[in-house]
Amino acid sequence: MIHVLQTGPLNTVQDLGRFGYRNIGVTSSGAMDRLALTVGNLLLGNEDGAAGLEIQTFPFCVRFEKDTVVAITGADCNASLDGRPLPPWWAMPVSEGQVLELGAPLRSARAYLCFAGGLDVEPVMGSRSTSLRGSFGGLEGRFLAANDRLSIAEREISAVPGGGFGAVPPETALASHFPAPEDGVLPVRAIPAGEHALFGDEAERFWTQTWKISSQSDRTGYRLSGEPIMLASPVEMRSHGVVPGVVQMPPAGEPIIQMSDANTAGGYPKIAGVVEVDLWRLGQARIGSRIRFIRSDVAEARAAEQALQAYLEDIRHTAPTLIQALATMSRR
Incomplete structure (x- = not known):
């Protein structure tokens, strides 16, 4: 207790x-x-x-x-x-x-x-x-x-x-696979999502500008502040399933990243999806901190995932051995 x-x-x-x-x-x-x-x-x-x-x-x-x-x-x-x-x-x-x-x-x-x-x-x-x-x-x-x-x-x-x-x-053990923030800006890898093309030339600014995690952020989603990204032309969409990591673009043009308590469905266009292996870093990002989206691909995401799994397996196998060794030393 x-x-x-x-x-x-x-x-x-x-x-x-x-x-x-x-x-x-x-x-x-x-x-x-x-x-x-x-x-x-x-x-x-x-x-x-x-x-x-x-x-x-x-x-x-x-x-x-x-x-x-x-x-x-x-x-x-x-x-x-x-x-x-x-x-x-x-x-x-x-x-x-x-x-x-x-x-x-x-x-x-x-x-x-x-x-x-x-x-x-x-x-x-x-x-x-x-x-x-x-x-x-x-x-x-x-x-x-x-x-x-x-x-x-x-x-x-x-x-x-x-x-x-x-x-x-x-962040130390996996530094080669999870780049450190530069000038306080956290790099977040993402892959273009289903409606990315609907933003036309505007979509490029999604990747090149720095976004700030606004005070309207919580476990459901991070609302980002920055120069708005607008659709090339109006579009009507039915609601669709969403999961943590999906980046939606509301009419105001400032993205929302769905987080652990993500909505189960929504109708905003999806401009990108954060690779799952980077969600733990977003979970540690403070309100007011800055992020930049890095265009990634499946191969890079899988390489980072394999490195992360190897890190966990090392701890899984090392911890019991270390406990036993320390116990033996303490009995001497």
Whole structure:
């Protein structure tokens, strides 16, 4: 059990998402940075999709009411355990009564707190993710509040001696496949979508200009501010299915990127689709930050996906070995 001592709005229980129900209007939800949640679970020997906490408003503070092992991934949020600083992307044992505090991130937007065994909340439609729009899943379908208590699933806990261990952050380990921001502008790879040609010569400016993530952005979608992109001629479209990563262009000409709580259908023209492997980086982009779309292709997206999977497999196989080695050292 954990006891939430301090939290802001919009901090929720999330796993990797709820799938198979978009045909009846149910969004997938799930972590905005699926990579960070997955790494946190791998460090603990959990299933990839075990439920954890997505924290996007700070400060955040919890007290542990049982001994367990936790991992903190995602944004570097100046974490501390009983006042002792902790590194980012780190797994460590915690004891009953200890207090974990997360402060405002140095960069990025969201931190993830994972627990050995995962959070034990009731699954809804096969997922423990919170759907704030639908008010179901997670903890009563809502974001966390002070004095909330959440149960941790019962699981035999492997010893993690000493101060714990961590993973190399993906932006470092995968630097050759995920270019760093230039002058504060995050490059986001995308592929032209079904209605790209309807924008004629205007479409080129979609790729060449810098866009700003506006304050009208949330888990459903990022609204971008910039010089509007207009259709070459008016067009009427029926609503069609959309998924996270789809970039729609409303009549005002400023794009909307569908995110984890993406609408299940919409009628705005689709100018592009963000490659799935780049969505974790968008999930860490702050409101007010700037992005630029990079025209990509399937081959480049597959190469980045293969590199990411290799990174995860390395952690999957290394973490248990490291735990065992540290345990052996501590017994000497």
